Amino acid sequence: MAETIMNSVQSSQKNTKETLVFGCDHGGFAYKEFLKKFAETKGYTIIDCGTHSPDSVDYPDYIECVVRSVLAGSVGVLICGSGVGMSIGANRFKGIRAALCMNSQMAKVAREHNNANILVLGERLMSTDEAASCLNAFLNTPFVGDRHQRRIEKLDTFPSC
Amino acid sequence: MAETIMNSVQSSQKNTKETLVFGCDHGGFAYKEFLKKFAETKGYTIIDCGTHSPDSVDYPDYIECVVRSVLAGSVGVLICGSGVGMSIGANRFKGIRAALCMNSQMAKVAREHNNANILVLGERLMSTDEAASCLNAFLNTPFVGDRHQRRIEKLDTFPSC
Numbered sequence: 265m266a267e268t269i270m271n272s273v274q275s276s277q278k279n280t281k282e283t284l285v286f287g288c289d290h291g292g293f294a295y296k297e298f299l300k301k302f303a304e305t306k307g308y309t310i311i312d313c314g315t316h317s318p319d320s321v322d323y324p325d326y327i328e329c330v331v332r333s334v335l336a337g338s339v340g341v342l343i344c345g346s347g348v349g350m351s352i353g354a355n356r357f358k359g360i361r362a363a364l365c366m367n368s369q370m371a372k373v374a375r376e377h378n379n380a381n382i383l384v385l386g387e388r389l390m391s392t393d394e395a396a397s398c399l400n401a402f403l404n405t406p407f408v409g410d411r412h413q414r415r416i417e418k419l420d421t422f423p424s425c
Numbered sequence: 426m427a428e429t430i431m432n433s434v435q436s437s438q439k440n441t442k443e444t445l446v447f448g449c450d451h452g453g454f455a456y457k458e459f460l461k462k463f464a465e466t467k468g469y470t471i472i473d474c475g476t477h478s479p480d481s482v483d484y485p486d487y488i489e490c491v492v493r494s495v496l497a498g499s500v501g502v503l504i505c506g507s508g509v510g511m512s513i514g515a516n517r518f519k520g521i522r523a524a525l526c527m528n529s530q531m532a533k534v535a536r537e538h539n540n541a542n543i544l545v546l547g548e549r550l551m552s553t554d555e556a557a558s559c560l561n562a563f564l565n566t567p568f569v570g571d572r573h574q575r576r577i578e579k580l581d582t583f584p585s586c
Binding site: 322323325328345346348353355361363365370374386422 | 535576579583
């Protein structure tokens with residue numbers, strides 16, 4: 265499994281939009297399965313860090329696999345019940361910009377202004393159509409740079425990073 | 426100014442619900458002023474880490490002041506245009522659980538399940554009534570503990586922390 269992930273990660277470095285890496289807990293399992301299929305139909309390569317069933321698990325256990333793949337060039341998607349736990353945990357890591365989004369407008373701004381590299385969703389707070397709309401906006405909106413580049417660089421200068 | 430903040434932080438350690446510490450960029454300035462007044466009418470002591478005008482600033486510059494106060498016992502509120510930048514930056518710090526909330530349901534879950542200690546809001550994405558409703562839910566919902574305690578402890582075990 266680990267070798268498969270690393271091979272996928274290495275190939276994704278050619279184009280950061282070619283590989284999507286998914287992670288979730290039980291509260292996000294159904295939407296992970298749904299969004300994986302949605303992304304596959306659009307031609308993306310998929311890495312699945314789990315969880316692989318709706319059985320209760322701890323969301324922090326599924327974050328680091330996604331983070332490592334994103335830091336190597338993939339685009340990340342993390343899903344739990346509300347998205348809050350996943351967004352806290354992923355943003356612990358230097359270089360990660362995980363954006364909890366409730367609609368496509370937020371996903372668009374998270375790409376434009378924050379150059380977000382992980383989309384975080386709350387399965388219990390949105391429909392599958394809204395989740396797909398968020399992912400679509402996230403994957404198709406470029407970062408605008410300029411003053412926003414200076415701001416995201418400051419995020420990794422905090423003493424704890 | 427720094428001395429005033431430290432005095433307020435020290436006095437807040439007696440009761441973690443007595444002091445609210447606010448931070449924002451220009452995109453969150455109007456709601457910071459609104460929510461400060463809202464909280465004052467409810468008897469909370471206020472610390473204001475700025476910004477103090479609607480002039481353009483960099484949101485990361487207002488995070489650490491809030492974080493230090495929260496780690497000393499205050500409850501934090503961070504506001505920018507979308508909330509995404511503030512939530513990324515605040516969660517860089519071990520011990521911080523910053524929750525970007527779009528409605529009172531999210532704020533309630535962020536307290537119940539994540540024991541969130543900073544409420545993050547996006548001024549451009551909600552009304553003042555919704556913002557006040559989020560703050561009210563955040564301040565009045567206890568953490569449920571149990572399995573959620575185990576999960577939040579895992580958030581601070583990541584290698585980067």
